[in-house]
Amino acid sequence: MSDDVASLIGQTQAAYARSIDNGDLDAWPNFFVEQCIYKITSADNHSQGLEAGVVFANSRAMLLDRITSLREANVYERHTYRHFLGQPWIKSNDGARVTSETSFFVVRIMRDGTTDIFATGRYLDVYALQAEGAPKLVERIVVCDSSRFDTLLALPL
């Protein structure tokens, strides 16, 4: 069962990453439940218990707004990401909710071909298991290892 859940969460996380990496941003908000938390913060702020994040949303509607803004700014024309994830560590699973921690590594590819490490860190996730279909994110706290965020922070992590 534990292995099954880890596998299910791993597949969901891979699909999430693929939607962003392959430019299908419209699919991104659908990985979340309607009343969700999405936050990007730094390891320093997170360990100090600081609530504020560089990016914060507390509903799927806010995630949709974000995608619309990105589209209007043509952000995803200017760069793409490629995500790599460690295997999810299942911290708890009560049959309805699963919490997990997963290392991530994101490479950014600019239009001119420049490729660099964009961000590394951990996803602290809470998933709601669904009667049918893939689990959905109730909460994703993206804890970046570095406190130096690129001003171009734009595509979702």
Added chain:
Amino acid sequence: MSDDVASLIGQTQAAYARSIDNGDLDAWPNFFVEQCIYKITSADNHSQGLEAGVVFANSRAMLLDRITSLREANVYERHTYRHFLGQPWIKSNDGARVTSETSFFVVRIMRDGTTDIFATGRYLDVYALQAEGAPKLVERIVVCDSSRFDTLLALPL
């Protein structure tokens, strides 16, 4: 079954990467069937439907030729790769052929120790399942995220 195939494809892809990373280039063509397609292209060219690739082979014999050339040029004395792969996404499986998409990330290590990101992208694979042994590649399209290819593009991706 789906999980089994994903696991089988994942193991095959890991063995493919290991043969290159550990310098066992002679083993590389054996991951393909005799009548195979191997192509390296860019995401831009691929999304525009352009057929030409930076590297193209349509038989295992051509892959063998390529290895011989690399050996004569002592290319693999000058740098090594280290591959990292996401989990394969199984797009179809009819029991004889499996198509999959897999993120890759390749680090290049030069003789002087310099280490950098060489390429990121997706493998678009078609495998023929074998009665015995590991699946073999009927087709591998290597879609690199960046359009800027290093002129040293040499070892297989």
Added chain:
Amino acid sequence: MSDDVASLIGQTQAAYARSIDNGDLDAWPNFFVEQCIYKITSADNHSQGLEAGVVFANSRAMLLDRITSLREANVYERHTYRHFLGQPWIKSNDGARVTSETSFFVVRIMRDGTTDIFATGRYLDVYALQAEGAPKLVERIVVCDSSRFDTLLALPL
């Protein structure tokens, strides 16, 4: 069974990496048996059969000493790592001992936010399976692809 062992080793390796990446260095020696080998070397030296490593320990007590030194030098205040591992390749398994080879990739994040590739290579591991709990390392040879080691080589790989 082979898949089960690969999964078990993969989980153990992920826990090892997580303890270092999340700053829980005290947990690190506990991944080893008391009479263990831990060595960091380069691919060149390893392929030439040279025994000397950049780092060498032949007991868990030496690993504990190393952690104490790092703590006194406040090394882990100055940088953090993020490990990414390929799937383990199980080379042998006699039911008591498992040998495996696993690609690794380590990103280093400095206090000022600078993020770079710190090391890539292979773990050549020997595990003792335990009656209860996770397998423990009898031997870990860390074979780095590059011969150029950072003088700051400090946190465990």
